[in-house]
Amino acid sequence: MTFIESLTAAWKTNNSLLCVGLDPDPAKFPAHLKDKPDAIFRFCSEIADATADLACTFKPQIAYFAARRAEDQLEALIAHIHEKHPGVPVILDAKRGDIGSTAEQYAIEAFERYRADAVTVNPYMGRDSVEPWLAYKGKGVILLCRTSNPGGSDLQFQRVGAGDTAIYELVAEKVAAEWNTTGQCALVVGATFPGEIARVRQIVGEMPLLVPGIGAQGGDIEATVMAGKTAAGSGLMINSSRAILYAGKGEDYAAAARKVALETRDAINRWR
Amino acid sequence: MTFIESLTAAWKTNNSLLCVGLDPDPAKFPAHLKDKPDAIFRFCSEIADATADLACTFKPQIAYFAARRAEDQLEALIAHIHEKHPGVPVILDAKRGDIGSTAEQYAIEAFERYRADAVTVNPYMGRDSVEPWLAYKGKGVILLCRTSNPGGSDLQFQRVGAGDTAIYELVAEKVAAEWNTTGQCALVVGATFPGEIARVRQIVGEMPLLVPGIGAQGGDIEATVMAGKTAAGSGLMINSSRAILYAGKGEDYAAAARKVALETRDAINRWR
Numbered sequence: 001m002t003f004i005e006s007l008t009a010a011w012k013t014n015n016s017l018l019c020v021g022l023d024p025d026p027a028k029f030p031a032h033l034k035d036k037p038d039a040i041f042r043f044c045s046e047i048a049d050a051t052a053d054l055a056c057t058f059k060p061q062i063a064y065f066a067a068r069r070a071e072d073q074l075e076a077l078i079a080h081i082h083e084k085h086p087g088v089p090v091i092l093d094a095k096r097g098d099i100g101s102t103a104e105q106y107a108i109e110a111f112e113r114y115r116a117d118a119v120t121v122n123p124y125m126g127r128d129s130v131e132p133w134l135a136y137k138g139k140g141v142i143l144l145c146r147t148s149n150p151g152g153s154d155l156q157f158q159r160v161g162a163g164d165t166a167i168y169e170l171v172a173e174k175v176a177a178e179w180n181t182t183g184q185c186a187l188v189v190g191a192t193f194p195g196e197i198a199r200v201r202q203i204v205g206e207m208p209l210l211v212p213g214i215g216a217q218g219g220d221i222e223a224t225v226m227a228g229k230t231a232a233g234s235g236l237m238i239n240s241s242r243a244i245l246y247a248g249k250g251e252d253y254a255a256a257a258r259k260v261a262l263e264t265r266d267a268i269n270r271w272r
Numbered sequence: 273m274t275f276i277e278s279l280t281a282a283w284k285t286n287n288s289l290l291c292v293g294l295d296p297d298p299a300k301f302p303a304h305l306k307d308k309p310d311a312i313f314r315f316c317s318e319i320a321d322a323t324a325d326l327a328c329t330f331k332p333q334i335a336y337f338a339a340r341r342a343e344d345q346l347e348a349l350i351a352h353i354h355e356k357h358p359g360v361p362v363i364l365d366a367k368r369g370d371i372g373s374t375a376e377q378y379a380i381e382a383f384e385r386y387r388a389d390a391v392t393v394n395p396y397m398g399r400d401s402v403e404p405w406l407a408y409k410g411k412g413v414i415l416l417c418r419t420s421n422p423g424g425s426d427l428q429f430q431r432v433g434a435g436d437t438a439i440y441e442l443v444a445e446k447v448a449a450e451w452n453t454t455g456q457c458a459l460v461v462g463a464t465f466p467g468e469i470a471r472v473r474q475i476v477g478e479m480p481l482l483v484p485g486i487g488a489q490g491g492d493i494e495a496t497v498m499a500g501k502t503a504a505g506s507g508l509m510i511n512s513s514r515a516i517l518y519a520g521k522g523e524d525y526a527a528a529a530r531k532v533a534l535e536t537r538d539a540i541n542r543w544r
Contacts, residue, residue: 063377097367097394099421105335122369124396126423149371151398158432
């Protein structure tokens with residue numbers, strides 16, 4: 001199955017638009033895990049086990065692993081999810097962006113080494129920087145479009161051409177009309193700007209949108225779903241990381257994570 | 273010493289604007305290295321030893337290491353350069369770009385784990401995505417401005433505002449006027465567009481420019497130096513990777529690399 005097919009199946013099977021973000025920060029781990037050499041793997045895999053029937057995707061953020069020489073634990077985590085929860089595809093959040101043979105190396109890293117189903121990619125270097133990713137047929141390529149941080153406006157909100165198109169809209173247009181020839185693309189659009197989610201949805205039709213920024217970053221679930229859902233009430237991967245991962249501080253942290261994931265999934269479903 | 277101070281000293285001591293790019297592809301290694309478990313480290317460190325008095329910077333590209341589970345060899349390589357060639361600063365070419373706590377993790381990866389002196393960063397997510405890097409005082413933060421690939425024009429050449437400023441010029445303006453409050457910034461400007469190198473130089477004054485794209489990508493040395501040099505005949509890190517690394521195919525590959533590095537340095541110096 002392709003990433004898009006797996007995602008579509010997970011939306012349905014788990015009745016969920018929730019993406020569980022795996023951003024493991026050992027400083028926030030429960031005490032009983034802290035000194036374990038494989039603490040990062042154990043923490044993330046237990047969260048995955050506790051939430052797999054509630055999620056449409058898992059999204060490990062590679063920086064949290066790389067900062068701690070824990071690439072082996074990231075490999076083990078993705079292998080664990082593929083084995084135990086084959087219905088939930090894995091997005092490697094890496095925001096890579098480079099050209100030619102270097103982009104090919106990054107694609108080997110994400111798709112062959114880590115065996116991710118999809119990856120996040122930065123569009124600043126243009127179409128030929130995206131092609132080495134698309135060469136992996138069936139894998140998902142999720143391009144940054146409108147990010148949820150204040151500085152996102154520095155470039156993304158600049159008006160181009162006759163002055164009525166913002167850069168983030170141009171990215172959405174280019175991806176939808178030119179880059180997505182193989183149906184592998186999706187876009188990142190932050191939850192802090194519901195009007196812009198709606199605008200992107202209008203441009204890209206049914207293309208899936210990965211939406212970070214609810215919870216800790218202040219994005220509103222109702223506004224996000226209303227703005228971003230497709231006609232069929234789907235089309236979204238709404239990410240929550242910290243609110244789920246660190247819902248509990250004790251040995252029952254996975255159960256606490258499940259409780260918040262369930263509430264979040266249901267809060268999203270209320271507006272579909 | 274800060275990155276900028278080390279770079280300035282290396283420009284002078286080695287009489288060189290040459291950046292030696294370390295993009296190790298084992299398929300292109302000489303036969304006697306191919307089966308060695310530390311082939312990547314050995315290849316790159318021997319190239320570094322053979323060219324250290326001819327270079328102003330070394331630039332390992334992290335994707336080539338990550339694609340082969342060779343993070344330990346990248347750590348060893350940078351440690352080797354710091355120990356044997358302390359006068360030549362190391363740029364980690366990673367083109368990272370993320371926000372908040374994730375950007376902090378990437379900065380830990382580059383500056384604490386790998387001990388790089390500078391890093392390449394993607395500006396698409398705006399100013400607050402750059403701040404966690406700038407928090408490491410003295411480290412270099414080299415932002416993508418105008419890249420040397422054909423698709424670079426997809427976004428970077430879009431005209432904004434009243435229509436006379438391209439996105440890459442806006443990035444140069446923002447970095448020079450707003451983001452570079454601590455003097456740590458530099459820019460990436462590809463050698464394939466000398467007119468645009470000149471335009472960026474005009475905007476940013478004395479700020480160092482990292483220029484990929486000579487040699488394999490077709491950029492012209494004379495045009496690059498004439499367009500990009502400062503009034504003092506300096507200000508550039510002109511990168512060459514493959515032409516140097518793979519100059520020889522036999523056991524004398526390091527000597528062959530030195531010969532090409534020397535010719536390239538001198539070809540650059542002719543136009544300063």
